[in-house]
Amino acid sequence: MAMTLEEFTKKSEGIRRNFRKGQTKPAEIVVGMGTCGVAAGAQDVYDTLINEIKRLDLAVTVTPVGCIGMCEQETLVDVVREGQGRVTYGRMTPEKMKRVLQEHVIGGRVVEDLVVGNLEGDEEQPYPGLDFYRKQKRWVLNKCGFLDPEKMEEYLGYGGYQGLVKALSEMTPEQVIEEVKKSGLRGRGGAGFPTGTKWEFARKSPGNKKYIICNADEGDPGAYMDRSVLEGDPHAVIEGMIIGAYAIGANEGYIYVRAEYPLAVHRLEIAIKQAEEWGLLGDRILGTEFGFHLHIKQGAGAFVCGEETALMASIEGERGMPRTRPPFPAQKGLWGKPSNINNVETFANIPLIIRNGGAWYASVGTEKSKGTKVFALTGKIANTGLVEVPMGITMREIIYDIGGGIKDGKRFKAVQIGGPSGGCLPESLLDTPIDYDSLTQAGAIMGSGGLVVLDEETCMVDLARFFMSFAASESCGKCTPCREGTKRMLEILTKITEGKAVMEDLDKLEHLALVVKDASLCGLGQTAPNPVLTTLRYFHHEYEAHISEKKCPAGVCQSLIKYQVIPEKCTACGKCQRACPVGAITGKGREIRFIEIDRCIKCGACYAACPFDAIAKV
Amino acid sequence: MSGHDNTEAKSRGIEDILTGYQGRPGALIPVLQETQEVFGYLSRENMEKIAGALHIPFSKVYGVATFYAQFHLKPRGRNIIRVCLGTACHVRGGEKILDAVSKELNIKPGETTKDLQFTLERVACLGACGLAPTLMVNNETHGRMKPENVPALIQNYRGRDREETAVH
Ligand SMILES: Cc1cc2nc3c(=O)[nH]c(=O)nc-3n(C[C@H](O)[C@H](O)[C@H](O)COP(=O)(O)O)c2cc1C
Ligand code: FES
Numbered sequence: 001m002a003m004t005l006e007e008f009t010k011k012s013e014g015i016r017r018n019f020r021k022g023q024t025k026p027a028e029i030v031v032g033m034g035t036c037g038v039a040a041g042a043q044d045v046y047d048t049l050i051n052e053i054k055r056l057d058l059a060v061t062v063t064p065v066g067c068i069g070m071c072e073q074e075t076l077v078d079v080v081r082e083g084q085g086r087v088t089y090g091r092m093t094p095e096k097m098k099r100v101l102q103e104h105v106i107g108g109r110v111v112e113d114l115v116v117g118n119l120e121g122d123e124e125q126p127y128p129g130l131d132f133y134r135k136q137k138r139w140v141l142n143k144c145g146f147l148d149p150e151k152m153e154e155y156l157g158y159g160g161y162q163g164l165v166k167a168l169s170e171m172t173p174e175q176v177i178e179e180v181k182k183s184g185l186r187g188r189g190g191a192g193f194p195t196g197t198k199w200e201f202a203r204k205s206p207g208n209k210k211y212i213i214c215n216a217d218e219g220d221p222g223a224y225m226d227r228s229v230l231e232g233d234p235h236a237v238i239e240g241m242i243i244g245a246y247a248i249g250a251n252e253g254y255i256y257v258r259a260e261y262p263l264a265v266h267r268l269e270i271a272i273k274q275a276e277e278w279g280l281l282g283d284r285i286l287g288t289e290f291g292f293h294l295h296i297k298q299g300a301g302a303f304v305c306g307e308e309t310a311l312m313a314s315i316e317g318e319r320g321m322p323r324t325r326p327p328f329p330a331q332k333g334l335w336g337k338p339s340n341i342n343n344v345e346t347f348a349n350i351p352l353i354i355r356n357g358g359a360w361y362a363s364v365g366t367e368k369s370k371g372t373k374v375f376a377l378t379g380k381i382a383n384t385g386l387v388e389v390p391m392g393i394t395m396r397e398i399i400y401d402i403g404g405g406i407k408d409g410k411r412f413k414a415v416q417i418g419g420p421s422g423g424c425l426p427e428s429l430l431d432t433p434i435d436y437d438s439l440t441q442a443g444a445i446m447g448s449g450g451l452v453v454l455d456e457e458t459c460m461v462d463l464a465r466f467f468m469s470f471a472a473s474e475s476c477g478k479c480t481p482c483r484e485g486t487k488r489m490l491e492i493l494t495k496i497t498e499g500k501a502v503m504e505d506l507d508k509l510e511h512l513a514l515v516v517k518d519a520s521l522c523g524l525g526q527t528a529p530n531p532v533l534t535t536l537r538y539f540h541h542e543y544e545a546h547i548s549e550k551k552c553p554a555g556v557c558q559s560l561i562k563y564q565v566i567p568e569k570c571t572a573c574g575k576c577q578r579a580c581p582v583g584a585i586t587g588k589g590r591e592i593r594f595i596e597i598d599r600c601i602k603c604g605a606c607y608a609a610c611p612f613d614a615i616a617k618v
Numbered sequence: 619m620s621g622h623d624n625t626e627a628k629s630r631g632i633e634d635i636l637t638g639y640q641g642r643p644g645a646l647i648p649v650l651q652e653t654q655e656v657f658g659y660l661s662r663e664n665m666e667k668i669a670g671a672l673h674i675p676f677s678k679v680y681g682v683a684t685f686y687a688q689f690h691l692k693p694r695g696r697n698i699i700r701v702c703l704g705t706a707c708h709v710r711g712g713e714k715i716l717d718a719v720s721k722e723l724n725i726k727p728g729e730t731t732k733d734l735q736f737t738l739e740r741v742a743c744l745g746a747c748g749l750a751p752t753l754m755v756n757n758e759t760h761g762r763m764k765p766e767n768v769p770a771l772i773q774n775y776r777g778r779d780r781e782e783t784a785v786h
Binding site for chain 1: 743
């Protein structure tokens with residue numbers, strides 16, 4: 001289907017004009033089929049739907065889409081019916097699906113008790129009626145949850161590849177770079193390096209073989225922004241990469257995606273094949289001189305491979321160990337050639353910037369951080385989900401206005417931003433604006449976009465220990481400060497959580513943290529101490545409680561807690577006894593139960609099983 | 619498929635895999651991935667064949683295979699259960715899910731049941747953090763897990779396993 005620029009423009013204009021207009025069926029049903037949706041049971045709902053439609057012989061279109069971001073409400077199903085708008089149902093099951101089919105699709109009556117909201121807005125602001133969306137600005141996620149990611153026509157229908165057409169027909173590579181610079185876009189993979197400047201380095205680097213790489217390793221545990229974009233709108237990333245390749249003069253590229261994301265890999269494979277068929281990838285793209293070939297490389301399970309030089313070593317088939325910089329990838333990258341590497345979200349921003357102009361993009365955000373940022377809002381928050389907000393919004397707005405505050409009426413304790421390289425911010429810093437520089441100043445980092453909210457039941461020492469154990473096991477072992485330092489810090493943290501530490505250990509811990517930060521070879525080691533340093537800074541009292549009082553205030557560290565029956569509350573129902581896996585609870589019939597400390601393994605099963613809150617952690 | 623003992627087909631398999639990659643730069647990791655896909659794990663014999671075919675030292679193949687968490691040098695179960703212990707799952711009780719699976723299968727993380735039906739592993743994030751705690755069985759992610767739902771989930775895969783063997 002090789003086309004020239006004009007032919008392609010004409011064809012895609014035609015698709016846009018008629019997009020979804022010819023639908024004659026009286027109803028359309030949209031099912032959220034991202035990984036989150038499927039994990040919540042979307043496949044069963046989808047299968048039921050298809051079977052029922054066949055059985056009842058209904059005239060209905062069914063469109064599977066990516067994630068719209070309301071993970072808390074998955075599985076999500078939208079029903080569009082003439083004159084009734086688009087109604088979104090949440091927490092769907094096969095049974096509820098049948099009900100919606102009968103009552104709404106066939107009967108025309110909205111099933112009010114299952115409704116989450118009415119999708120009355122546009123893609124940027126789909127649910128004006130829901131708090132979860134009111135402060136969002138969905139630019140990158142614009143089409144996620146709206147288009148069928150496995151169909152090229154859908155992407156074109158939403159205006160896809162117009163950025164590429166504009167770049168190829170009206171702009172020189174230098175002008176593309178200029179526009180990206182004007183937008184103020186900074187890398188979304190964590191460090192926040194200005195994208196346009198990086199492209200300029202790669203462009204100017206001598207050599208006629210250059211590579212462009214998309215970093216889709218997303219190793220930060222607790223983050224899934226990139227996965228959602230790849231699953232929900234894969235062509236946006238591909239379009240961004242093609243424009244990038246044109247700008248820097250690369251004719252070959254790789255998407256390095258983690259193997260834990262099978263659905264994202266699958267959708268990317270489909271999208272790349274389509275782009276090739278449409279002449280958007282390959283030699284002489286749209287009849288121009290410019291050619292670009294794109295491949296997928298699957299990661300093999302190593303966090304450090306998200307680091308750019310380790311990632312390139314991994315593509316080369318080596319162990320994924322970082323190299324010293326300089327030389328930077330722009331000078332000597334993949335296979336020794338000039339290379340440019342960007343994050344998924346960074347690339348997904350590019351088509352928007354080229355289409356709408358850098359000035360448009362820079363109109364949102366703060367002085368030094370422009371545009372929007374996608375965050376994965378998780379942990380002890382009422383509304384978990386994927387949110388996209390303008391830069392400069394405060395953490396408080398994200399957690400309370402968008403996220404609905406803390407789950408189950410508990411108290412907020414901290415928010416962890418930036419994953420294993422980031423930090424924990426306390427209540428007093430909730431008004432910190434989201435921008436690269438303010439967050440760094442607070443001791444955290446923007447990171448790739450993981451926001452894990454913690455409540456009073458989270459122990460900050462345990463959390464620091466958790467991150468350190470992650471860093472220690474993911475350290476590649478090449479440099480000593482990181483390899484040894486993370487292990488020693490983990491030992492000290494473990495001692496503290498077991499109540500075996502002394503106060504001097506805290507000084508040692510802090511000293512070690514600073515050494516590892518300064519002396520490590522790559523970003524993994526340089527940032528691994530951040531969770532420790534921020535918890536020491538903002539939650540020192542919790543460390544002290546573990547050491548001097550031998551107490552875990554949050555009741556998490558097992559060595560420091562005991563389970564006890566509160567006699568006044570015990571009704572002798574015996575539920576705890578049945579739940580206990582080791583028979584540590586004594587008492588018969590109407591007797592008040594008793595936990596034998598020596599036998600108790602502190603698993604918490606009794607605590608969870610008691611319907612009367614008659615078991616206390618002390 | 620890795621559980622079936624069909625040595626002949628397998629020995630042809632590795633040569634087939636290799637012919638697709640010879641002379642391609644950076645082929646080692648994809649070859650290891652595909653080999654593991656077919657055989658379930660990387661045997662010493664296969665790693666030696668790979669080294670020979672790609673003209674690289676065995677030590678390098680071994681070095682790469684042991685560097686990445688994805689590669690396994692021992693046979694694994696027909697069903698791989700990976701319990702998420704990423705940050706979001708950690709704060710929402712991922713360990714309890716791991717304990718429940720461990721108890722149900724009577725194996726520790728990293729181990730395989732004697733009948734080669736299940737292997738239990740930990741993983742740091744499956745990317746479904748909004749539905750924490752999560753786990754993945756083969757390529758299927760399950761969210762909003764509760765310890766008490768673990769036995770039924772595993773039973774479901776036991777059932778599927780039996781159906782498959784009945785068909786063969
Ligand atoms: C240990 C470590 C892990 C990283 N993981 C990722 C990752 O998963 N995804 C990503 O985009 N960048 C990751 N980075 C950052 C990359 O090295 C690199 O800065 C980024 O891909 C550049 O893209 P950007 O300029 O678009 O942000 C990681 C860095 C380090 C040190
Ligand atoms: S932390 Fe468990 S799925 Fe991300």
